Amino acid sequence: MATPTIDKDAMSNLSFVLNKAGDVTFEERPKPSIPDPNSVLVAVNYTGICGSDVHYWVDGAIGSFVVQAPMVLGHESAGTVVEVGSAVKGLKPGDRVALEPGYPCRRCSFCRGGKYNLCPDIVFAATPPHHGTLTGLWAAPADFCYKLPDTVSLQEGALIEPLAVAVHVVKQAQIQPGQSVVVMGAGPVGILCAAVAKAYGATKVVSVDIVQSKLDFAKSFSSTHSYVPQRISPEENARAIRELADLPAGADAVIDASGAEPSIQASLHVVRTGGTFVQGGMGKSEITFPILAMCTKEVTVRGSFRYGAGDYELAIELVRTGRVDVKKLITGVVGFKQAEEAFQKVKAGEAIKILIAGPNETA
Ligand SMILES: NC(=O)c1ccc[n+]([C@@H]2O[C@H](COP(=O)([O-])OP(=O)(O)OC[C@H]3O[C@@H](n4cnc5c(N)ncnc54)[C@H](O)[C@@H]3O)[C@@H](O)[C@H]2O)c1
Numbered sequence: 001m002a003t004p005t006i007d008k009d010a011m012s013n014l015s016f017v018l019n020k021a022g023d024v025t026f027e028e029r030p031k032p033s034i035p036d037p038n039s040v041l042v043a044v045n046y047t048g049i050c051g052s053d054v055h056y057w058v059d060g061a062i063g064s065f066v067v068q069a070p071m072v073l074g075h076e077s078a079g080t081v082v083e084v085g086s087a088v089k090g091l092k093p094g095d096r097v098a099l100e101p102g103y104p105c106r107r108c109s110f111c112r113g114g115k116y117n118l119c120p121d122i123v124f125a126a127t128p129p130h131h132g133t134l135t136g137l138w139a140a141p142a143d144f145c146y147k148l149p150d151t152v153s154l155q156e157g158a159l160i161e162p163l164a165v166a167v168h169v170v171k172q173a174q175i176q177p178g179q180s181v182v183v184m185g186a187g188p189v190g191i192l193c194a195a196v197a198k199a200y201g202a203t204k205v206v207s208v209d210i211v212q213s214k215l216d217f218a219k220s221f222s223s224t225h226s227y228v229p230q231r232i233s234p235e236e237n238a239r240a241i242r243e244l245a246d247l248p249a250g251a252d253a254v255i256d257a258s259g260a261e262p263s264i265q266a267s268l269h270v271v272r273t274g275g276t277f278v279q280g281g282m283g284k285s286e287i288t289f290p291i292l293a294m295c296t297k298e299v300t301v302r303g304s305f306r307y308g309a310g311d312y313e314l315a316i317e318l319v320r321t322g323r324v325d326v327k328k329l330i331t332g333v334v335g336f337k338q339a340e341e342a343f344q345k346v347k348a349g350e351a352i353k354i355l356i357a358g359p360n361e362t363a
């Protein structure tokens, strides 16, 4: 097939810029060029809104990451390759790609040890001071752009990022076929963790959330059971979850995708002796933690941060094979100029995932 000609000079590089907390503007920024022979230029087609984008928009900071200069938001994107560097193999103009938005140094002990998500010098889109992908054109290393199969749409491609987060969490949980999993939180990440756990062979997947409508969606998507925490102690909520799902010994694995202290506490009581707990949610930095339950049950406790080697590939494969139907998470798609309204809807809890079309997207 002939390579399509894409005129990058005719493209807009309109960007959605956060100036400071609550203050966003649209700005036509200088077009990036390919920085080195192994990089590509991508026209961004669709971008999802992550809770972290909303946090930066509302508070101007997440923990020690503070927006000190105007920053383009967004990091959940898919796009179309416009131009490739001279050394790039395997990608050509016109290819549709999911963008992995964090670029590690490739030289530190974490990168060399295969855990590049832990690289201290990673340049991560829309984590200050680095600009994000809510922009027209994006330059990226070619090996962090994943070609989408023909049957996977660009809109689905924008959901590969949160799905890769869930893939990483589930890998950390080391879920085996036939096991039971409790997922605290049924936002996009929790829902996707539940779906990936099911794809890994978990036969009981319990979603827990304080919002009934989120649980209704989780049940329709992949969970086998759901539970709304009551105003009782974490131990009592854990007991209720075990009774509900017929797990008298507790769950093999528990994943926190809420960041909420009470659910982290309940997690340590619902996990079985010798089970695994994975912290994926990012809430308060310090909490009261049931450390004796962890000790006496010999619970394996793991963190999970972003995604690493193989996670994007597996996320794409889960979508290609229909095991995780990410389309169902898309509440709506808005034009680029409606980005702020889309952020408002996500903040108000009116959407699971809203996609923002890129400024060059006409559909
Ligand atoms: N570890 C990582 O690399 C990584 C990556 C992306 C997101 N995150 C974090 O994962 C979490 C989930 O992300 P998301 O986009 O789904 O966010 P979200 O805010 O949409 O989902 C959180 C869910 O937790 C629920 N919740 C709140 N309190 C609860 C409680 N006491 N018990 C049970 N559920 C409760 C909320 O109702 C909500 O549905 C967030 O904390 C986010 O910051 C972590």
Ligand SMILES: OC[C@H](O)C(O)[C@@H](O)CO
Residues within 6 Å of the ligand: 050, 052, 124, 127, 161, 162, 165, 282, 306
């Ligand atoms: O999906 C990736 C996450 O949103 C980011 O790690 C963010 O939460 C912190 O920079």
